[in-house]
Amino acid sequence: MTRTTRSVITTLVVLILVAALGFIYASPYIALNRVKRAADARDAQTVNEYVDFPALRASLKEQIAALLTRRVDIQKSGNPLAIIGAMIGAAVVGPLVDSYATPDGVAAILNGIPPRGTPGEHPPQAGDGSPASPSGVPASGATTAQEAPKQPPMTTAGYRSLNTFVVTYRHGAGDARYSAIFHRDGLVSWKLVAVDLNG
Template identity: 80%
Template structure:
């Protein structure tokens, strides 16, 4: 083997190694994109590949219970009826967790709509928000949108965010990847937590409603 051949082989090895390391580093970002697209499409089979539902369910139960507990602590010196309401909310943690430990719930979590611990709360379903379509071009001589009275704007759903959340994603250690969501500077943050599942595969395992 001559010097040129050895140089070419060494270069190929370095290129392959760098590409492999780059792919390993980028793997949680790739998984995040895949699971979000699958959840938005309510592709349960694909979502199941990237979500550890037992772990997510346990995390949701712990986080929502903690959320309600903090709410009671804040309201102890306030209206007793508010405290009773928070205690009733604690009794419905199970149904709330059940509703969020689903493809609908995963889609909500990855789109900036976390559980808030409200009575009867459920994540929005795929058909709750219709897809936007471009309006057809007006026929010649037809009145335009400026000439036609427009209906008053309808209030947005309280469950849907007014704008896409600000999102940051980063490693938290070698095997943990955290995606943090916040709608505005004054809004509470929350995080979706992914855990490494093999060399390049990751699974959503938890949420952190404290950010």
């Protein structure tokens, strides 16, 4: 084997290695793009490949319960009305989690429309025939999470650790933010596993 041949082989090996490492690094961005497109198209089969629904459901339950607890703040208030509010809030958690642990819910989360913990709330649905009115209440009377934002949210995305990738959404400088959390599922596969409603 000549020196030129060895040099060419070495160069090819290095290029292949760099390309492989680049693909591994880019894999969560690719997964995010694919799951977002599939969720927007309500392609349940593809969404199932990129979402760990049991983990997402557990995360939503925990986050929404914490959101309602903060709202009512029973620990600091002995107010009986606060306790009644907490009981009503607890009844809201199950249906709200059920509505967001779906392709419609994933689409809402990835488009800047997180759950807000409102009774009767559900994510906007594709082709449900219930466009939101100016008050945010569809013709059917059920409340959507909120009106679709007029402008896309500001997003930042990046690795939190080797196996965790986080996408953070914010609509404006003073607005609350929240995050969608992906975990590595193999070398180049990623799944949406949680939301963090605190950002």
